[in-house]
Amino acid sequence: MKKITFKDYKKAIKKQYEIVKKDDVSGILANPSPAQMRNLSLIILDKGISRKDEELFRLFFGTKENESLKKSIENCNVDKFRPVISFLKDETDSENSIRIEMSALLIDFKPRPYSVFSIMEDLELVATSSGNQLMSNVVTELDVSESSSDLTKSDVIKSNNSIPKKKIAIGLFSLVGAFSIAYTSKDMIFPNKECMEWKEDHYEMVDCISDKIELVKIQEPKPYDEIEFGRKKIEVCDTTTFFIGDKPIVWYSKKNNMVEFFNMDGFNPENDDELKQITQYMIDRYVMACD
Template structure:
């Protein structure tokens, strides 16, 4: 008999985690599965092309909102949700909901996810009977509606009994069930389309509103706060506001001068050491980094590297161990 209970599913994911944290492709994140590390790994996986509709559904069921590839969420409330995922993987606490286990399955690369897929796969290997509706397993919505309908069930011991029209009773019951299942399938499909359209329109409207607000704020800041100096220039470890007509020797404009960006103008490169505070009390990174030809540069805010335009990433314990503590330990 195949092992396909929820506890078996949890154990299979934990075993996968033990393998991946040592020599998997995401071992940098899983070797020390803190809330921030799991959050960064989640973002990296969902930004890739390997994600599917099942994973997107798992993401929605866990966070109660859809994944947005254009908005990397690093808020405290978002990061805190990964604590229960880490506790589950480290066997410190059993999750209350299967959604936590399903998300953990994505992070460790467990292929038979979500649990319904794991359960169905092992049932098929054991050659147990499988319901043909919805690829071998009826959805929870269908099951709930079917229970509410109280449809009559056929009795294999009543073979040969016929109704007044001369039709076998079991055959009649099967026809009634199939007709009801067809109506239910149409109802669920219509509900699914309506939900998708509503979420899509709401998401587009929200994105447009946020874009307009950011644009207006940037324009007002650049126009009123810096009326005379609308360009900036990187100067060692910070930006300086300069006149866009500033020229250097030979009457050639400096290549380092660029249009003022209110989101970057206050960015500063910092020197770090063992006493630097890298994370807040919730484990969220407050220092950002980017790799360079000479190693790693650290900054006090999110943005891009002013010299090579690489996107700044939140610092991780792996980066600290490799580039900071290894240097100070020499």
């Protein structure tokens, strides 16, 4: 008898992470740090979570009986996210069910938890349970057997015919077609490129030494840095979330009365000015209403 295993569940979560990190406008999932994952947890909490997700949060953060969940997250030791990040990046494996379920929650993987995932038998059940409007016609089928549980193929669903039992259809967040899911390894995504260069509002991988002759070279490439590579210049307006609790999650640089906003602290890649934490004064003075 064929059975959907916990190993299949973990593989599906990692596959979904490869998709959602490309569409994450905050930049957190592309190159997550423990502190950023803590901030993401607070954002998820502020948006509202189910009772089961709240129970998982309380278990993961070790929230005491009479303690505020939000306060528990704010005061947590961010190092507890390091194994979660390593798992999502496929750097390490884990059999810790709380850690795996937390990984699924942070990327909004559905169906979850594993007890629900393990009984899904067709696309209609998956789509119904997910409630995700971005789920499109493209699915990845997880072919499950007792001896092998590799993700094997991506198909475009052309009809509402049922999928054979014991195959799990995992909805993708954007149209992928027949293209393969990208590898997590930087070396596989950017072969022979070990440096990065700032391009308008984000970093891109480049060769450290280029044969191209450029008349004007504003910035030299920098050695690849995993955390810095996640930096992005962001557009903000009056509905942007600038704080989680009393902690700012947006930084800014101001020069010649021009203000630019970034998703993490550090330095402005364009002029090396140190970034400052956003303040209510700066929001009131420089942030415009959304269109």
